[in-house]
Amino acid sequence: MKPAPFGYRRPGSLAEALTAYADASDAKIGAGGQSLIPLLSMRLASVAELIDINGIEELSRITVSEDGVRFGATVRHSDLLAHEQVAAVQPMIPAALHHVAHATIRNRGTTVGSIVHADASGEMPTVFALLDGRLTVQSVRGTRELAAPELFIGPLETSLAADEIATEVFLPALAPRHGVAFDEIARRHGDYALVGVGAVVGLDADGAIASVRAGYVSVSEVPTVVDLGEPLVGHRGEITDDALRAAGELALSHLEPEADIHATAHYRAQLVRVLTGRVVRAAYDDAVARSNRSEGTPSNARS
Ligand SMILES: Cc1cc2nc3c(=O)[nH]c(=O)nc-3n(C[C@H](O)[C@H](O)[C@H](O)COP(=O)(O)OP(=O)(O)OC[C@H]3O[C@@H](n4cnc5c(N)ncnc54)[C@H](O)[C@@H]3O)c2cc1C
Structure with missing residues (x-):
């Protein structure tokens, strides 16, 4: 099946994306598209406009420190899975990601997208909750950080406002012992x-x-x-x-x-x-x- 027609934008910066998202009505963020596009194609969801964040360079980073792992909204499941320092600092990440879908889907699907899709059948929303992760969300109104209890408010439902983009996730390092x-x-x-x-x-x-x-x-x-x-x-x-x-x-x-x-x-x-x-x-x-x-x-x- 094909989705109903929708508008498409691919901003080149986060500032541009935030403004476009704030100005749009009935828009959705597109990341890896591995959940959203099937939903649109099966006409279980529809949007007036898709704002594709894949052209925003600053959302593609993985930063590993002794405190934990920080990754942006366009980092793929496969990027995290292949990252040796990620596995060394927080081994739960690859342990769970190994079970997420198939390699082709992990190559496109983003871990932040999976967390904000908030499917209780997904591995990474649970890992986010288990590790006491923090999600950074931004809008033209400002920035806030959310932990799992504030983020997950119902089945496939989060507390993100209609103009908020999830920009990155932080997962703390595994503690000694x-x-x-x-x-x-x-x-x-x-x-x-x-x-x-x-x-x-x-x-x-x-x-x-x-x-x-x-x-x-x-x-x-x-x-x-x-x-x-x-x-x-x-x-x-x-x-x-x-x-x-x-x-x-x-x-x-x-x-x-x-x-x-x-x-x-x-x-x-x-x-x-x-x-x-x-x-x-x-x-x-x-x-x-x-x-x-x-x-x-x-x-x-x-x-
Ligand atoms: C055949 C198949 C099997 C799969 N098996 C599994 C599995 O076993 N385990 C599993 O966990 N997942 C599975 N998935 C889903 C996969 O992990 C997806 O990648 C993931 O759920 C969503 O990530 P995405 O980047 O593709 O998001 P998208 O599909 O682009 O978006 C999903 C939703 O999140 C919103 N969104 C995405 N990013 C942002 C953002 N930065 N800010 C605000 N909103 C955002 C979108 O608007 C949309 O509503 C499977 C998918 C397929 C097609």
Whole structure:
């Protein structure tokens, strides 16, 4: 199918884009087009004008520092995935991006676009929430920064005003003595996840678990992060199956697995249980390995 006719602009600077967006009525920002163009083509959405931001050089940058990773609104999923320093500073980014769609879509789709598209079945909105990311949005009226709870206000719905452009995202670096893991089940690799889980585990100075947070994909209306510390904090060495089962049940009490043509609600709930255990265990092992590498101490990981 073809989209209904729409106007098209390709500004060469952010200032020009902000003015054009403020002056337009019924306009949308076009980034990678991997969600917007199919929606327009299937006539599930329509716009009077598309403002294409791909000609704005200043939105194409990736900056990595010891504090974290900052990337602009036209940075592709594949740019971040291929960036070695990004992986070194925040390994959750490639761990999750690896599961986003197929290579051809990652080559066009932008990570900022994915976050502001706010699909709770997308990996990167959940990663943004899990890592306490910050989104910078600009309009002719000024600039503001949003965290996940302020940004995600409903299914596929954000708090961005009609004249605001998301210009960049900042994701903090992985803290010392922390580890990450991400896994998901999809019908085929590259499909949207039936359920996806990312976890960040922190250790105290003695190597015991100090914090566990997990982010969930495809089991809630908005990207959801659950604090799983209660059954797990204080564990050292092998994490017991009972503790992991309790973590899975705790997660489920915050989630709303639903049935659709791909999976029953019961199956999704079971995936939450299984993936929570698997991912928390892997993130714990990662935290132990990273701590041992940085401190040069003998491993206290499970054998
Ligand atoms: C076959 C297929 C499979 C896919 N599988 C997955 C998957 O498994 N996991 C996953 O997470 N995603 C998946 N995607 C979606 C993909 O990741 C998209 O790239 C992403 O969701 C949107 O990014 P985009 O740059 O393409 O945004 P666009 O399609 O250009 O825009 C999406 C929406 O965000 C708005 N927008 C974009 N950028 C800005 C901005 N800077 N400021 C304000 N508004 C903005 C647009 O106006 C539009 O409403 C898939 C897509 C396809 C076609």
